[in-house]
Structure formats: structure tokens, C-alpha cells
Amino acid sequence: MDVFLFLLFAIIAVVCAINVVVQTHPISSAISLVGVMGSLAVLYLLLGAEFIAAAQVIVYAGAIMVLFVFVIMLLNAGSEVRRGRSIVVQLLGVPLLIAFLGLMAYFVQRLYPSAASVKFGAFRGGTALAVGRALFTQYLLPFEVTSVLILIAIVGAIVLARKELD
Amino acid sequence: MNFFLLSLIKAAVVAFVLLTTLAYLQWVERKVIAHIQVRLGPSRVGPHGLLQPLADVIKLITKEDLIPPHVNKILYLAAPFLAVTMALISISVIPFGTEISLFGVRTWMQLTDLNIGVLFILAVSSMGVYGVALAGWASNNKYALLGGLRSSAQMISYELPLSLAVASPLLLANTLSLRELVEKQAGFQFGFLPNWNIFQGPWPQIISFVVFLIAGFAETNRVPFDLPEAENELVAGFHTEYSSMKFASFFMAEYANMVTVTAMTTILFLGGWQPLFPERFGSHYVPTLAFAIAGAVSLYHGLNPARKRDRLTLPAAAIVFFAIAFAFALPAVQSALVPLFWFAAKTGFLLFVFIWVRGTLPRFRYDQLMGFAWKFLFPVALLNLLVTGIMVALFS
Numbered sequence: 001m002d003v004f005l006f007l008l009f010a011i012i013a014v015v016c017a018i019n020v021v022v023q024t025h026p027i028s029s030a031i032s033l034v035g036v037m038g039s040l041a042v043l044y045l046l047l048g049a050e051f052i053a054a055a056q057v058i059v060y061a062g063a064i065m066v067l068f069v070f071v072i073m074l075l076n077a078g079s080e081v082r083r084g085r086s087i088v089v090q091l092l093g094v095p096l097l098i099a100f101l102g103l104m105a106y107f108v109q110r111l112y113p114s115a116a117s118v119k120f121g122a123f124r125g126g127t128a129l130a131v132g133r134a135l136f137t138q139y140l141l142p143f144e145v146t147s148v149l150i151l152i153a154i155v156g157a158i159v160l161a162r163k164e165l166d
Numbered sequence: 167m168n169f170f171l172l173s174l175i176k177a178a179v180v181a182f183v184l185l186t187t188l189a190y191l192q193w194v195e196r197k198v199i200a201h202i203q204v205r206l207g208p209s210r211v212g213p214h215g216l217l218q219p220l221a222d223v224i225k226l227i228t229k230e231d232l233i234p235p236h237v238n239k240i241l242y243l244a245a246p247f248l249a250v251t252m253a254l255i256s257i258s259v260i261p262f263g264t265e266i267s268l269f270g271v272r273t274w275m276q277l278t279d280l281n282i283g284v285l286f287i288l289a290v291s292s293m294g295v296y297g298v299a300l301a302g303w304a305s306n307n308k309y310a311l312l313g314g315l316r317s318s319a320q321m322i323s324y325e326l327p328l329s330l331a332v333a334s335p336l337l338l339a340n341t342l343s344l345r346e347l348v349e350k351q352a353g354f355q356f357g358f359l360p361n362w363n364i365f366q367g368p369w370p371q372i373i374s375f376v377v378f379l380i381a382g383f384a385e386t387n388r389v390p391f392d393l394p395e396a397e398n399e400l401v402a403g404f405h406t407e408y409s410s411m412k413f414a415s416f417f418m419a420e421y422a423n424m425v426t427v428t429a430m431t432t433i434l435f436l437g438g439w440q441p442l443f444p445e446r447f448g449s450h451y452v453p454t455l456a457f458a459i460a461g462a463v464s465l466y467h468g469l470n471p472a473r474k475r476d477r478l479t480l481p482a483a484a485i486v487f488f489a490i491a492f493a494f495a496l497p498a499v500q501s502a503l504v505p506l507f508w509f510a511a512k513t514g515f516l517l518f519v520f521i522w523v524r525g526t527l528p529r530f531r532y533d534q535l536m537g538f539a540w541k542f543l544f545p546v547a548l549l550n551l552l553v554t555g556i557m558v559a560l561f562s
Contacts, residue, residue: 027303031241034296054285062292063322066299070318073303073311127281128342 002120006046013039024079026072030065037061049126176277177258184257188421189219195521202525213479223414231410234306241304246408246415249297253422256290259283260429261345263439263505275506276345283344284336287430288329291385295321297419298387302404313403316532320384320391323539328381330547334374334554335363335434348438358444362437369557373550375435377543379516382427384539386420389524391535428516429509436512439505453494453507461487 016035023029037060044053125134135143193208193215200207208215233242263275280286295318302314336342339350353361363371384391405416432438441449461484468480493499494507530538 027238027241027300031296031300050280050282051285054282054289057289058285058292062289062295063325066292066295066318066322069296069299069303070315070322073299073315073318128285 002046006043006120009039009042009046013043024082026077026080027069030068030072033068034061034065037065044126046120047126048120048123051126051128051131172271172273173277176273180257180277181254184254184422184425187425188418189223191421191424191517192222192417193219194517195524198518198521199525202522213475226411226414229410231412234407236306237407238304238306241300242407243412245297245301245304246412246419247297248300249294249419250415250422252290252294252297253419253426256287256426257422257429259286259344260426261348261433261438262509263502266502268502274345279343279345281343284332284342284347284434287426288325288332291423291426292321292325294419294423297416298404301408301416305404305407307407309401310404310406313406317387317404320387320535320539323536324381324384324391324543327377327539327543327547328385330544330551331374331378331381332434333551334369334371337551337554337558338363338366338371344433344438348433348440351437352440354444358447360437360440360442362435362440364435369554371435371554373546374554375431377547377550378431378434379519380543382431383520383523384535386423386427386520388420388424388520390527390530392529424517424520425513428513428520431516432509432512438512439509441504441508450500450504451495453504454491457487457491457494461485461491 013036016032016039019032020029020036023032037056041053041056041061044050044056125131196218197207197215208218211217211221233239258277259280261274261276261279265272265274267273298321299314299318302310302312302317305311335347339347341347341350351360351362351366355361355365359365364375365371383389405413408416441452443449464480464484464487468476468478468484471477471480494503
């Protein structure tokens, strides 16, 4: 059952991810990206990380992608027009892609030579309690630094918006 | 019994009750609004218009299902489906009552208890925005597009104070499971004041409660925040181009969201199925008393009828009320159904408040709506969370 669900949602994720690139209309691409986020959340859930799964849906699918869709709707962006591809892309595209995937596979093989097979639901540190405890003890400094980073981003956005107003 | 079979039966029961509630909620709303505006409301179909929801459903199903030209067909068809699915899913984690045993099977009055129940509901409700936004965009209509834009902006803005208001009772209860949240609110302070989060110290949660309720009004697109479907500006907003069952899906989604928000308010702040006062003061006889009074009032008006048909319909209603009152007096039924009664009573009262507000308040202007969310509600929610956090850290 677990393996079946994993394969199902992995396939949905990959198909949606390809669809993001293939679609010509920005709204269709954005909706496909929501599909990717949703199936990733299901994969997290299968692994036993329920808090991450919920956060994935709330933050990425529910907040960031809604903003994307909102901006696309607001700008009323039309379909993208396909121009003829340059000769370099036509010749080197496929070989470079294969080379890149081969390199990725090689590094994964080198870094994790005898990776134990993943057990579905075996991970026990995925509850909100465990994640919260880890964030506020072991990873306190990265957590605080990230919050400062976000504060800088907010201040920057306000400064940029003010300049527009004056 | 088999877990799978049990879940299937429970899901069927919950779905049936929920859909009936949604249909009759609309009847209640029309009646209440009518009486607020000194009208009669639906009164032609069946006694007191009670069969009006059925007539509406038949009308909506048999209506012509129109797809306007130049729409984005896939998204146009997917949007109402998305809206209604996301609205109905969240009921699956709401606990309605305590554990009951029926025919020797013990089960909770809840479809499933997730240990991230609160986050689940937030996630599902945040996905519901897509239904409205995509409906507005895919319809190829400028009113619909403006309605969709307004609603996505509004829902994104009000989700922030909503989530911040949810966080404070979670700090007090220290759990994300909805069932545990209610169980933590059992018992009484000083022997009479219920331990509900809204009354609980060290910092009173009344502010979170009010912020949550206001944001809930905005999240469900209800008056005074129903800008996405402001008739005098946008025809009908995001669902202008929808007809037949697709329109009905949006309608159903709105009412289902209303039920979810009120049920969440009940669970988070008003103690879920916990009674209003202790059992030694006779709180488990309240349902009997309430239904007996309802029966007596019906009987009185049936014997002194204002209209001709009341002579028949009201005594019939009185008999039903007395039967329910008698059922609640039986000890076996009492232990199982009194918690359900309290949950339904609190949720029902909040639903009445939603309708009451609709009959009372005018609509906001759009800039007022955004200014209110960002300049008032959000800072209040943030400060409230900060103070609650400090108080909880200091005193408990």
C-alpha cells in the first residue's frame, strides 16, 4: 500500500513538474506547481513527517503559490509565445541533460554507497513537538538568523514600496 | 468491528447529516433574515417553507448548465469542484462528542483524530482560495476576475490574524489534536466557571476569540466582508458565469466553510462538547428542558393558531419536540447524546450570530477591508499572541 501510494504520488509530482515547464500559460504552470507541492506533502506524510507535510501545504501551496496566482491574475499575463530555438540549444540540449542526470546519479552513488532502503512511516521525529524542540534547542541559531533574514526582506520591501509612493 | 467498515458507516452518517445541515442552514438563514427585516421568508413550499431546500435543489439540478464561450475549460470546470471538496474535507477531523458504544461497538464521534488536526484544517482552508480565485480567472468575465482577485487578496490577508488567533489557545492547551484540545477544557474553576479557553487565565482569550471570529467572517466571504460578491459593484463576483450545479457547489462551499469556522471556534474557545455548567447543577437535563419548552411553545401556538394551517403543523412539531425531550431523559441516551447536544448548541448559536450579523451590518468598502486587516486586526493578534506567550511562560 505504502509503495503503491509512493509510486502514485511520485509519478504525479514528476508529471506536474514537467507540466510546469511545458505549459505556455503562466496560470497553468502555477497550478501544476501547486500539484507538485501537494504531492510532495503526501510523500512527506508517507515518510512519517506529518508536521512538515502540513507546513508544506500551508506555506507553499496555500500561501506562496496563491500569491503567485494572484500576481499573474493581476498582471493579466498572456500565453508565452514560442520563438524558434537557437541552434546551440537544439544541438546541445539533450546531451547536456543526459550528462547532468548521469553526474547526479554518480554523486548520489558515491555519497550514499550502501543507503539502507527507506521504511515508510519509520521516522518518528516528525511530530510538531519534535520539530519545535529541535528548532528551539539544536537549531536555535539558524532559526534566529533566518528570522533576521526575513526581517531584512520585509524592511527592504517597505523601503522599495515607499520610494514608489514619493 | 472492522475498522474499514466502521469508518465507512461513520463517513456516510456524517456526510448525510452535514449535507442536510447545509441545505437547512440556508432555510434558517432566509427565515432569520426575513424576520429581522419584518418579512415572512419562504412559506409556500411545505409547512413554514420547510421543503424549500428540496425545491431549490431540484431547481438547481434541472437548470441548464451553461458553459460560456472563451473560458479556460479545464480550470472553469475544476474550480467549483475544488471549492466544494476543500470545504467539505475539513469536517473529517472535527470531534462532535465523546466516545459512544452502539451495538457493542465503541467509537468516537469523530471521523479521525489527527495529531496535527488544527494544521490540517488551516491547510485545507488555505487551499480553498484556489477554487474562488480560479473561478474568477477562468470565467473570462471582468466582474468575475475582479471578484476572484478581491477574494484571494482578502483571504490571504485575513489568514494571518486567523492563524495568529489560533496559536494562543494552542499555547494554553499544548496540543494540536482537536480531541485533546476539547478534553483539556473539561472541568470548572471555582465550581461553576467552565474551563473553556475563552475564560481561562493567565491571560483571557476573549481577544483571540473575537479576532478569530472576525477573521472567520472574512475567510468565509460573509457580510460585512462579502466584497468578492458585492452585487452592486460586481454583479455576482467570482461565480457570475456559473449556473446550475456548479453555482450550487460554490453556494454549498460557502455554507460548509461557515460550519467549519463555527465548529472550530467552538472547539478552540468554547470547550467543544463540554457543558456550560457542572452536572451537579443539572446540566445534563438542559436538552430535555430545552426541547420540552420548544414543544410547549409549539403546542400553545397550535391551540391558539394565528393561521389556519398552524392548527395542524404546530401540534405535530410539538409531538416531535416532546419525543426528543423524552429521549434525552433516558440515561442510556443521555450519556451519549448530551455532549453532542452541547456541541450542536454552541455551533448553532455561532451560526445564528453569523446570520444575525448579516442582517445587521452594512458591507465594508474595499480599502477599509484591507486597512482593517493589516493596520488593526493583524497587530492586535500579534500583540495578543506575544502577551499570551509571556503569561504562559511565567505562570504555568
